[in-house]
Amino acid sequence: MEDERKVELDCITAIFPEMVLDPESPFSASIELPVNPQTPVDVAFTNASDAPPTPPQSDSSEVNVSVELTADNVDLQNVSYLPSLQLHITLPDGYPEEQPPTFKLSTTPSWLSRAYLDELESNAQALWEEAGHGAVVFGYIDSLQQAAENAFGYAGASKILEAPRDFKISMLDFDIQAKQAAFKRETFGCGICLEPKKGSVCHRMLDCGHVFCVECLQDFYNNAIKEGDLAAVRCLAPGCAKERAEAQADGSRKKPKTHLSPSELLQIPLELDTITRYVRLKHKAGLESDKNTIYCPRKWCQGAARSKKHRKPIGLALHDGSDDESGLDEEEAGTTPSRRDLLSVCEDCSFAFCNRCYQGWHGEFTICMPKTNTGELTEEDKASIEYLKLHTTPCPTCSAPAQKTHGCNHMICFTCRSHFCYLCSAWLSPSNPYAHFNTINTRCYMRLWELEHGDGDDVGVGYAGGVEEVLEEGAVEVGLEAPPLAIEFPDEPEIDPTEDANAEPPVVREALQREGPLVLRINELPPRPVLALAPAPGLARDGPGNRGPAAQNQARGRNGPRQVGGQRGGPRRRRLNPAGRQRAPPELDEIGAAQQAWIQMFVQMALNDEEDQLDSDGEEDGAWEIPVR
Amino acid sequence: MASSQKRISKELAEVTTNPPEGIHVSLVDESNVHNWNIVMDGPEGSPYAGGKFKLLLVLPNDYPFKPPKINFKTRIWHPNVTFDEHGSMCIGILKPEAWKPSSKILSVLTATQQLLVEPVPDDAVETSAAEKFKNNRAQFNKEAQEYTKKYAK
Numbered sequence: 001m002e003d004e005r006k007v008e009l010d011c012i013t014a015i016f017p018e019m020v021l022d023p024e025s026p027f028s029a030s031i032e033l034p035v036n037p038q039t040p041v042d043v044a045f046t047n048a049s050d051a052p053p054t055p056p057q058s059d060s061s062e063v064n065v066s067v068e069l070t071a072d073n074v075d076l077q078n079v080s081y082l083p084s085l086q087l088h089i090t091l092p093d094g095y096p097e098e099q100p101p102t103f104k105l106s107t108t109p110s111w112l113s114r115a116y117l118d119e120l121e122s123n124a125q126a127l128w129e130e131a132g133h134g135a136v137v138f139g140y141i142d143s144l145q146q147a148a149e150n151a152f153g154y155a156g157a158s159k160i161l162e163a164p165r166d167f168k169i170s171m172l173d174f175d176i177q178a179k180q181a182a183f184k185r186e187t188f189g190c191g192i193c194l195e196p197k198k199g200s201v202c203h204r205m206l207d208c209g210h211v212f213c214v215e216c217l218q219d220f221y222n223n224a225i226k227e228g229d230l231a232a233v234r235c236l237a238p239g240c241a242k243e244r245a246e247a248q249a250d251g252s253r254k255k256p257k258t259h260l261s262p263s264e265l266l267q268i269p270l271e272l273d274t275i276t277r278y279v280r281l282k283h284k285a286g287l288e289s290d291k292n293t294i295y296c297p298r299k300w301c302q303g304a305a306r307s308k309k310h311r312k313p314i315g316l317a318l319h320d321g322s323d324d325e326s327g328l329d330e331e332e333a334g335t336t337p338s339r340r341d342l343l344s345v346c347e348d349c350s351f352a353f354c355n356r357c358y359q360g361w362h363g364e365f366t367i368c369m370p371k372t373n374t375g376e377l378t379e380e381d382k383a384s385i386e387y388l389k390l391h392t393t394p395c396p397t398c399s400a401p402a403q404k405t406h407g408c409n410h411m412i413c414f415t416c417r418s419h420f421c422y423l424c425s426a427w428l429s430p431s432n433p434y435a436h437f438n439t440i441n442t443r444c445y446m447r448l449w450e451l452e453h454g455d456g457d458d459v460g461v462g463y464a465g466g467v468e469e470v471l472e473e474g475a476v477e478v479g480l481e482a483p484p485l486a487i488e489f490p491d492e493p494e495i496d497p498t499e500d501a502n503a504e505p506p507v508v509r510e511a512l513q514r515e516g517p518l519v520l521r522i523n524e525l526p527p528r529p530v531l532a533l534a535p536a537p538g539l540a541r542d543g544p545g546n547r548g549p550a551a552q553n554q555a556r557g558r559n560g561p562r563q564v565g566g567q568r569g570g571p572r573r574r575r576l577n578p579a580g581r582q583r584a585p586p587e588l589d590e591i592g593a594a595q596q597a598w599i600q601m602f603v604q605m606a607l608n609d610e611e612d613q614l615d616s617d618g619e620e621d622g623a624w625e626i627p628v629r
Numbered sequence: 630m631a632s633s634q635k636r637i638s639k640e641l642a643e644v645t646t647n648p649p650e651g652i653h654v655s656l657v658d659e660s661n662v663h664n665w666n667i668v669m670d671g672p673e674g675s676p677y678a679g680g681k682f683k684l685l686l687v688l689p690n691d692y693p694f695k696p697p698k699i700n701f702k703t704r705i706w707h708p709n710v711t712f713d714e715h716g717s718m719c720i721g722i723l724k725p726e727a728w729k730p731s732s733k734i735l736s737v738l739t740a741t742q743q744l745l746v747e748p749v750p751d752d753a754v755e756t757s758a759a760e761k762f763k764n765n766r767a768q769f770n771k772e773a774q775e776y777t778k779k780y781a782k
Contacts (some may be wrong), residue, residue: 195635204696
């Protein structure tokens with residue numbers, strides 16, 4: 001007859017495949033019992049490593065816990081997985097009839113006290129007695145598992161498990177590993193590809209816990225970083241981080257954390273090169289959105305001067321590392337701080353220069369004059385600046401030039417997130433940006449949709465860059481380093497990044513922040529009223545020159561953009577003053593009265609809901625292509 | 630992007646097998662999943678009730694990384710939709726900075742539907758409609774109904 005012990009062990013092994021039989025002795029086995037309580041356990045790591053952990057059942061525990069927790073050396077952590085319980089089983093000769101089984105329990109590290117483990121071990125005897133000297137191994141394991149479900153009484157908020165600080169790393173590490181293993185086993189529906197994915201190919205966002213598949217995240221973030229759209233590098237769940245982002249828009253200087261850290265990108269994982277680029281772009285964006293940034297006067301360098309606010313990233317660490325700003329000339333004490341502030345050191349080439357006269361550092365006692373920027377520019381630079389003046393609008397906050405590729409004229413700056421008007425560069429309130437376009441008697445009234453198809457070479461009109469004298473030196477500098485790029489329309493001209501010898505090509509490929517509600521053209525016109533209302537003869541509805549009514553028409557009628565561009569572009573460009581800033585077209589003033597009359601009529605018609613008719617006949621008979629004069 | 634097609638097909642299947650109330654979706658061209666015809670019933674209780682509004686939804690090639698574009702093909706008198714043949718519309722979810730790749734077309738459609746029920750006059754693109762909506766609601770409703778009768782049959 002087969003040994004009862006063998007039968008029992010075989011049976012147990014069938015139930016718990018993880019059971020390991022001892023090859024040395026036939027009736028010994030060991031099993032690891034995971035401690036995964038249903039509710040997480042608060043673990044207090046104390047410095048009192050000499051005091052053994054106290055089991056909750058023992059009488060002194062309550063007292064101990066309350067006393068220890070008042071001490072400020074307590075480090076409270078919430079743990080979901082505790083290191084597993086090792087059970088070693090030995091079935092002696094005479095088991096089950098005459099001898100009870102021997103169970104040995106242990107944990108690594110020993111977060112459960114020896115006293116408590118002894119108590120658990122001795123339970124086996126009682127169990128064996130209760131079972132009338134029968135087979136009790138399964139029953140015992142089961143009782144341990146049940147006890148583990150509530151972490152031996154520690155689960156929930158009622159009790160706090162104490163453990164010496166020495167165990168902290170290994171216990172937390174175990175917790176993290178176990179969580180990861182559990183995560184990998186789970187299945188998630190990726191919100192981007194809408195496919196069910198195993199946790200092993202997914203990433204859980206560190207800040208908010210949303211889960212996406214690694215493939216989609218890689219695709220999206222790689223693309224965003226490639227385009228320079230740093231703001232998109234955030235959690236991809238709808239509405240997530242929205243509140244945080246809104247708080248940011250409310251003008252609080254402190255940036256709430258909505259963006260992913262480089263280390264998280266590394267975890268996803270993205271390519272190191274991509275993350276390096278992300279870090280570099282972030283740093284650059286920080287520099288560019290800061291008007292106080294000083295740039296190196298060396299033409300071949302043009303790096304930023306070291307500043308405490310925007311530290312040059314070291315490796316992947318943003319705003320980290322010790323800066324050795326104090327390394328130069330710091331021993332010369334006793335001078336006024338203002339003079340000393342003139343010293344700038346380039347973070348790229350370490351050139352020390354005076355930020356007033358932009359010469360090499362001349363010491364604190366030289367009186368110098370601010371540099372007048374007559375600077376000889378190359379033809380290419382001039383062309384770039386000219387293009388920037390004509391076809392970009394600087395952000396009112398940080399002067400970073402933006403070029404619209406399509407959409408309405410409500411823009412959000414791609415570097416500093418300011419809301420502004422593309423036409424006049426006015427700052428707009430993030431809470432109600434459209435008021436600017438809906439206020440009568442302002443320059444941009446009813447012009448939200450003007451230039452809907454983007455600014456570019458085929459649009460002859462310089463907008464804010466020309467209308468306002470907003471392009472200052474800083475903006476030009478920024479512009480030279482990062483010419484805005486039209487990404488939507490291939491026929492729009494781009495500034496070849498390589499033509500600017502000073503710019504770093506990968507950095508240059510900053511994508512333009514595209515803005516506004518996207519719109520789309522519908523070719524099929526819905527039935528419209530045929531009522532033809534000829535415009536009053538006095539109201540010049542001229543095409544190419546007049547930005548007022550024509551633009552208004554365009555904004556409302558929006559006929560073919562390229563056509564409009566052609567119309568406006570040709571003659572307009574010839575009128576440009578190549579060196580000067582683009583001013584409002586001269587005709588604008590001359591026909592001001594007619595224009596005003598037209599607007600009045602338009603408003604009147606709008607009030608009567610007839611402006612539509614004005615529109616339709618305008619498009620259909622080409623009335624507004626009548627030349628100005 | 631192959632995943633784009635797959636995702637769009639999934640969303641299309643979802644919307645066609647279990648269409649949201651008052652919204653009917655079909656492809657403009659069966660061989661191209663990027664262009665959708667939407668027919669939206671004017672929501673009850675709004676001045677658009679009884680009308681059937683056609684919309685065109687265009688999904689860019691890099692959808693869902695970039696938001697879809699949606700326009701009214703049927704004229705509609707509404708503060709947030711331009712009253713012209715383009716029917717351009719301003720809804721928050723479609724702004725590039727608000728769009729998240731895990732946002733779905735369904736939510737775009739329901740947001741559009743919601744916009745019919747509750748115009749947002751402060752974000753208006755059709756200013757005269759917004760003015761009327763704010764200052765003379767009865768007149769606005771009357772006109773919206775008339776236009777609905779006229780165009781959205």
